[in-house]
Amino acid sequence: MSSSMKVVTSLAEMRAAGKALPGPLGLVPTMGFLHEGHLSLVRRAKAECPSVAVSIFVNPTQFGPSEDLARYPRDLPRDLALLESAGADLVWTPSAEEMYPQGFQTWVQVDGLTLPLEGVVRPGHFRGVTTVVAKLFNAVGADRAYFGQKDAQQVAVIRRMAADLNFRCEVIVCPIVREADGLAMSSRNTYLNPEERKAATVLSRGWTAAQAAYQNGERSAEALRQIVTETVAAEPLARLQYVSCADYETLQELEQLTGRTLLSMAVFVGKTRLIDNCILG
Numbered sequence: 001m002s003s004s005m006k007v008v009t010s011l012a013e014m015r016a017a018g019k020a021l022p023g024p025l026g027l028v029p030t031m032g033f034l035h036e037g038h039l040s041l042v043r044r045a046k047a048e049c050p051s052v053a054v055s056i057f058v059n060p061t062q063f064g065p066s067e068d069l070a071r072y073p074r075d076l077p078r079d080l081a082l083l084e085s086a087g088a089d090l091v092w093t094p095s096a097e098e099m100y101p102q103g104f105q106t107w108v109q110v111d112g113l114t115l116p117l118e119g120v121v122r123p124g125h126f127r128g129v130t131t132v133v134a135k136l137f138n139a140v141g142a143d144r145a146y147f148g149q150k151d152a153q154q155v156a157v158i159r160r161m162a163a164d165l166n167f168r169c170e171v172i173v174c175p176i177v178r179e180a181d182g183l184a185m186s187s188r189n190t191y192l193n194p195e196e197r198k199a200a201t202v203l204s205r206g207w208t209a210a211q212a213a214y215q216n217g218e219r220s221a222e223a224l225r226q227i228v229t230e231t232v233a234a235e236p237l238a239r240l241q242y243v244s245c246a247d248y249e250t251l252q253e254l255e256q257l258t259g260r261t262l263l264s265m266a267v268f269v270g271k272t273r274l275i276d277n278c279i280l281g
Contacts, residue, residue: 005084007091011139014092018141021051021089027142029133032056033073034082037177037185041146042086044174053090053140054083060096062128073190099135108134110157116251117153117244117264129154130161137169144170150184152262152277156251184276191272199237200269203276206231207263214280221245221254228265241266248279257281
């Protein structure tokens with residue numbers, strides 16, 4: 001019963017509470033300030049696993065020096081109420097000191113997949129992500145972990161890490177949840193003022209236009225990138241950081257589309273950096 005949702009902070013409590021739950025155990029790792037995207041992961045986990053654990057941890061090691069760690073939105077009481085109604089059994093809210101104690105010096109790093117895209121513009125970001133996810137997998141002892149497709153490169157990197165290091169945790173990728181106007185749900189959307197919020201639909205408009213061209217037979221990656229570039233350029237409040245048309249597995253940029261392809265982009269709307277993607281083929 002969700003009414004007995006347990007909230008723990010220490011690693012020892014997490015281990016004990018996790019062991020006490022009937023398996024298989026599903027894990028939804030989050031940075032809190034939950035929205036419908038996160039809750040869809042919890043409900044999916046709940047549908048597939050007898051027990052569901054959720055971690056809430058704003059991971060400092062995945063933020064760059066100029067990024068928004070200090071102002072990243074946080075609202076634990078609201079998060080806990082949402083998780084209880086979504087059916088989570090266990091919530092772990094570790095402190096930064098618990099995750100990175102004095103003397104911490106071990107990192108988990110995936111090489112090739114982290115180099116392009118986000119890796120170019122956010123150096124060190126993925127090292128922080130893979131290290132914290134490896135720690136979460138170990139601490140929680142989950143059988144399955146649920147991630148959203150919105151962070152497409154992150155998902156590819158975590159899947160690679162889990163396979164390479166023989167984690168027994170199965171990585172499950174769930175579809176992007178969107179607002180009615182197409183904007184991918186994100187905790188960072190709260191930074192947008194009303195005018196920027198309207199402009200932010202340029203990301204989904206960009207990939208939708210490229211997807212339509214693809215469905216009409218366009219197979220040139222450059223042509224598809226150009227469609228996104230022009231769509232974003234037409235929105236005065238938006239500035240394109242990158243657009244990519246890459247192999248879904250390797251994330252290598254393509255010239256021609258043959259198999260599954262990840263079309264992804266990062267766009268600044270005002271000062272807020274947003275990402276979105278779609279899968280072609």
